[in-house]
Amino acid sequence: MNVDIHEILADVQANWILYLSMPFVAATIGYFTKIVAIRMMFKPLEFVGKPPLFGWQGIVPRRAATMASIACDLMMERLLKPEDVFNKLDPHRVAEEIRDPLIRSVEDITREVAAEYQPGLWESSPESVKRLVIQRIQKEAPHMVELIMEDIKNNIDRVFDLKDMVVNALVRDKELLNRVFLEAGHVEFKFIARSGIYFGFIIGCLQAVAWALTHNIWVMPLFGLFTGWFTDWLALKMIFNPKQPVRYLGLFEWQGLFLRRRKQVSARYGELVASEIVTPAAVIEAILKGPLSDRLFGLVQKQVQRTMDEQAGLAKPLVVFAVGSTKYQEMKRSVSEKVMQYLPETLSHMEAYAEEAMDLKTLLVGKMQELSEEEFEGLLRPAFQQDEWILITVGALLGFLVGELQVHVMLHFAVHV
Incomplete structure (x- = not known):
């Protein structure tokens, strides 16, 4: 191909506005495709359109169960255990x-149980006798709570499913799931958007040279496609790679941005998990109402029955005779059920102490500092790995369409110059 440098210079001089605009248009394409890609990762929370093909749901909300499970697996394997x-x-x-x-x-x-199983005897008893019975049981109640707590600690895997609690919380609240990724990686997402500007501008300079040499109508859309694809791909690579700091050309050093920020990420991630996911209120609810709550009931029932038998003491045969053996067992079970009903409200009064004693934020931050680079990457990487190709493809297609529009604008401008 013969290149006439004078013709090229004359064309550039005549259409300098067009050539000058190319890097800026490419930078805009790079930035715009990144913003769209990030938004498509998290929004909308629910499917919008006509399923299954025509419409969209954010990648993270759409795969909420998988995302939450991956995050929880890492959390339970290295960061936090039920005990x-x-x-x-x-x-x-x-x-x-x-x-x-x-x-x-x-x-x-x-009062409820006594009135139910011995209404006549209870109602006819003097108030002083009723008060004596109540006070005797009240005196023993704190010790019973201590024994129940000891049982829970000794059988924690049987009564508390940490993974079920975390996964259910994140699947139920997709906005919270989004926040886990967005707040852990907010700097990285800003970097992705800004990188589109820088990389796009450089590619736009190359695009201007290619157009000056060829005037081929495919230059614009193909460079737009390349800008959308390459800037997405490169930004993702720069977030997680290299794992260790590497000096390039002896001029600058680079480490994957997310890995370089592990101290700040650890602090925010630990705070978020401790304050909004694994909270004392959530733990109490998971124990009392979760999939293993039947086993907790068994522990409570054992301690309640032990306490009732001890309190009955020498009078137990008379109590059994008065209400009947079958009813005595029913009464003990009824007490256990009522204790379980009252526990949520009762235990809510220990939340402040539990939060202070557990100090999960400090625990999580400390353990996150011990993670390897690969394990630490796993905190944010799942958000990108799921359907990552879709984001890059969308970026490429958007770049192609903007490039095609750019051709028509340039041809229209050239005709009227």
Whole structure:
């Protein structure tokens, strides 16, 4: 191909606005495709359009169960185990924290059960006798709570499913799942958007040279496609690679941006998990209402029955005779059920102490500092790995369409110059 440098210079001089605009248009393409790609990762929370093909749901919300499971697997494998949640709780301190509401609930439970199983005897008893019975059970109640707490700590894997709690919380609240990734990687997402400008501008300079040499109508859309694809691909690579700092050309050093920020990420991630996911309230609810709650009921029932039998003491045969053996067993089970009903409200009074004692944020941050580069990358990488090719493809197609529009604008401009 013969290149007439004078013709090229004359064309550039005549259409300098067009040539000058190419890097800026390419930078705009790079930035715009990144913004669209990031938004498509997280929005909308629910499918919009006509399923299954015509429409879109954010990649993270669409794969909420998978995303949450991956995040939880890493969390449980290296960061947090069920025993970590309870080992720092002192059963005696727990009993002290809930003593007042516990005493109130014990009185209510005693009156309800007594009125149900021995209505005549209970109603006819003097108030002083009723109060003596209630006070005797109330006195023993804190010790029973300590024993239940010890049972929970010794059987934590049988009564508390940490993974189920975390996954359900994130699947149920897709906005929270988005925040886990967005807040952990907010600097990286800004970098992706800004990188589109820088890389796009450089590619736009090359595009201007290619257009000057060829005036081929395919230059614009193909360079637009390349800008959308390459800038997406390169930005993702620069976030996670290289794992260790590497000096390039002896001029500058680079380490994957996410890995370089592990201290800041650890602090925010630990705070988010401790304050919004693995909270004392959520843990209590998971134990009382989760998939393993039946086993907790078994522990509570064992301690309630032990306490009732001890309190009955020498009078137990008379109590059994008065209500009947079958009814006595039913009564003990009824007490256990009512204790379980009252537990959520009663245990809510220990949340402040539990948060202070567990100190999950400090625990998580410390353990995150011990993660290898590959494990640390796993905190954010799942958000990109799932359907990553779709994001890059969309970026490329958007770049192609903008490039095609750019051709028509240039040809229109050339005709009227």
